[in-house]
Amino acid sequence: MSEPLPTGATIGILGGGQLGRMLSVAASRLGLKTHIYEPGANPPAGDVAHRVTTAPYEDEAALTAFGNAVDVITYEFENIPTSALDLLETLAPIHPGRKALATSQDRLTEKSFLQDLGLQTAPFADIAGADDLEAALTTIGTPSILKTRRFGYDGKGQARIMSPADAPGALADMADAPAILEGFVDFTREVSVIGARGADGAVACYDPGENVHKNGILDTTTVPASLSPSQRTDAVLIAARILNALDYVGVMGVELFVTPKGLIVNEIAPRVHNSGHWTQNGCTICQFEQHIRAVAGWPLGDGKRHSDVVMENLIGDDVARVPEIAQTGAAIHLYGKAEVKAGRKMGHVNRVTGPAA
Amino acid sequence: MSEPLPTGATIGILGGGQLGRMLSVAASRLGLKTHIYEPGANPPAGDVAHRVTTAPYEDEAALTAFGNAVDVITYEFENIPTSALDLLETLAPIHPGRKALATSQDRLTEKSFLQDLGLQTAPFADIAGADDLEAALTTIGTPSILKTRRFGYDGKGQARIMSPADAPGALADMADAPAILEGFVDFTREVSVIGARGADGAVACYDPGENVHKNGILDTTTVPASLSPSQRTDAVLIAARILNALDYVGVMGVELFVTPKGLIVNEIAPRVHNSGHWTQNGCTICQFEQHIRAVAGWPLGDGKRHSDVVMENLIGDDVARVPEIAQTGAAIHLYGKAEVKAGRKMGHVNRVTGPAA
Missing domain, CATH: 3.40.50.20 (Rossmann fold)
Known part of the structure; x- marks a missing residue:
């Protein structure tokens, strides 16, 4: 180090x-x-x-x-x-290193990596063309989602397949890009763990947050998440296992589905994560400082939660509500983007709902 | 507005x-x-x-x-x-406006303004030369402090007078600058209130902090201060009275001496204040954002304290302790100053000591 x-x-x-x-x-x-x-x-x-x-x-x-x-x-x-x-x-x-990037840049590599670690993922199959897709649909079934292996975010590069008849259209949406078919996961909620690993190998995770999406984009994160104590422990242990396996340095976002069969890893992001913005007003050291501490070779800071928080994204026209939100006790975080576009992340609001329960 | x-x-x-x-x-x-x-x-x-x-x-x-x-x-x-x-x-x-600047730039104007508001200050006298000083020392007595009326900070431009024999030396220290003699105030502690007033006239004050100086420079601020409930109320009302009288827009630091005869105003600073740095880790909206909200014409934010904090300044070589402090749970705030000089403020540390009592 x-x-x-x-x-x-x-x-x-x-x-x-x-x-x-x-x-x-x-x-x-x-x-x-x-x-x-x-x-x-x-x-x-x-x-x-x-x-x-x-x-x-x-x-x-x-x-x-x-x-x-x-x-x-x-x-x-x-x-x-x-x-x-x-x-x-x-x-x-x-930092984070090439291994983390290579793993998370490709959905197929990522899912295989997670499975090799003994973690649960959605059922998946590599799709190079129509034959692969037809075969995969017989094992994975519908509903399922065809996704490009690379360069997808916020719901882009994805096509739902509700029945085999949707397959050709979905494949056309991929525009010949390598793809992956993912089985639909029947989850009760989505949570995420923002984990950090220092250059010295120390790991610190924030309390899991519960995410709600709207139109494929994160809408709110609520902390604490509705999890049992054992689910909470599992979530943090999953994040730590991933961080250690990648010899990771920095902050990572780990999205998890809560299902009756346990926690299923949805995806990992080798960076600070939208679902960790609540830490700015819920913790002494936020995810951004934690990431900087890690990549700068500093010891990790104290990520303990002092307050319960609901984070809400301001997407597109939502930003017009800022003058009204400014009258409340909420903390506003705007990104300084001049042009408002539909679906564009313009800022977020952290509402402190009380001392950490 | x-x-x-x-x-x-x-x-x-x-x-x-x-x-x-x-x-x-x-x-x-x-x-x-x-x-x-x-x-x-x-x-x-x-x-x-x-x-x-x-x-x-x-x-x-x-x-x-x-x-x-x-x-x-x-x-x-x-x-x-x-x-x-x-x-x-x-x-x-x-913002804050010229009246606040003119008042706080000159110790004589400031003290007169505070007295006119019905607030207690140290006894003081305008000193234009040796005759004024001799006369003032008979009424104000010793120990007392001769200060330049303008441009003093962190103990600079000040000379203590322990007995009348110190008068000529103290006057020489002023280098012919207009000066003020201040009587010594026998205080049990020093506290400060960081107050804010919005463009709409709304006033919000943070909880008072208790200050300890070392070599004339702020060393620590501890929140909450050791004050009785009535002293706490008095402190905040004094700050509010000053803010309103100046038709103030922005954050102001008001330093107060706690004495058996009540709270005595030491000085006011028409800006964010070193003794308000604790708000960065003790409140959802810190003094810096509160000031920006006020001068930008936004509504003031929620300055409620969620945590108790001890703020410690890192002066000069203190900054060498940063690697060790980084290992603790404390929040570090460094100013990016390349050169370390004795007496130079290099950064500060906020130690969260628990949920707000």
Whole structure:
């Protein structure tokens, strides 16, 4: 384990959205600077970063200058092109590491990894074409979901198959991209664990939150989740097992389905996670600082929950409700995005509902 | 009252130290940008601000460009040259306003204002020269403290007078600056109230904190302070009376001495205050966000305390203890200052000691 990054050191962040913005703020608390790398102009994270590089992930000169200007590299999204990572890793350490990225970038690799760890997942099958799909539908059945193996998020790159007749249309939706068929999981609720692992191997997990989605996008996270004590323990142990197996450094989001047959891992995200935003107002050390502590080689902080919180995303026009929400006791977190678009995450609200039960 | 500042609007901040840094972070939570104006190079606030202007307060062109680029102006210190304020106020609203600045920039004006409000202060006298000092020492007595009327902070520009023989030396220390003699107040403890007043006239005060100084610099603030319920109420009412009398918009620090004869106002600071740093980990809405909400025309947030906190300043070499402190559950806040100097505020630590009692 290397020395913790000192005051004035710079953390490079790939991606300049709201997660990069909140990571930058957290880094500042530890006396660290951030340098954002983002193809799009005027990224939200740029408002609070020391430096911004605006360039595509294919620009080798820009990547090289960025890699040379920072002390460590992290990222706010997992779909970073492999060529960019190959170049950057010669210039600065990347946390979380390549194994975590490779695993989570591909749904098939991810599901296989989880199964190998002895964890439950939805039934799944590799789909290279119509024959694979036909065969898989006989074993997995319907309803099921066809998903691209890579580059999906917030419900994009997915097609539901309610009956075998839907198969050709669903396959066409994939546009020849490698895909995976996932069986439908009959769950009573979805929870997520935000786990962290330090460079020293220490693991700390936040209390699980209970997620409700709307139109395929996270709507609310409520903490504490409605779980039995043994489910709560299971959830945290699952997260810890994944973190250790990946020799992970940083914060990870682990989405779990609660079913009568136990907890089923839905997916993992090798980064700070929307369902962990409640920690900003529920814990002394939030997920963003915890991630920065880990990637900067600092000891993990105290992730104990002092308050119960309901986090609500502000999607698209929801942001028009901010003046009204500002009159309540709620904590508002806006991302500084000028343009309101349907389905766009504009901010979130943390409502503290009382001291931690 | 004007409309609340919308997403993407810019708050201009005069001064780029740690207070400006933490104000910038708070502004980002509300979707607002900050633009720092600071004479010194590489200011701590620059790491997390959208823009930085590096120029002296006498540079009219730089001030004009700054004033035209921002939607509202605030500041992190009270000793801004009057000429700069005269120019800036023609370009953008300044909060807190000129009355608060004029009052707090001059110890004599401040003490007279407080007395006129019916509040208790230390006995004081205007000192223009040796004759004034001799006369004042006969009424106020010793021990007492000679202070410059303007530009003092953290114990600078002050000389103790333990006996009349110290008078000539103390006067020489003032270097012909207008001064004030203050009688010594025999207090049992010092507390401060961080109060806020919104553009709509609403007032919200945080629970008083108890301050301990070391070498004339704040060392710790402990919340809750050891006060009786009636003292607690008095403290908050005093702060509210001051805020209303100044038609104040923003956060103010009010330092109070606890004495057998009641609460005596030591001084007021028309800005976020070191003794309010505990709010970052003790409240849902911290003093920095509360200040930004006020100057941006937003409703004030909920300043209720959810946790008890001990805040400790990291002065000079104290910062060497950070690796050890990082191993504890404490929240660390570093200011990103590269150079460690004796007496320099490098950061602070908030130790959450339990749920709010």
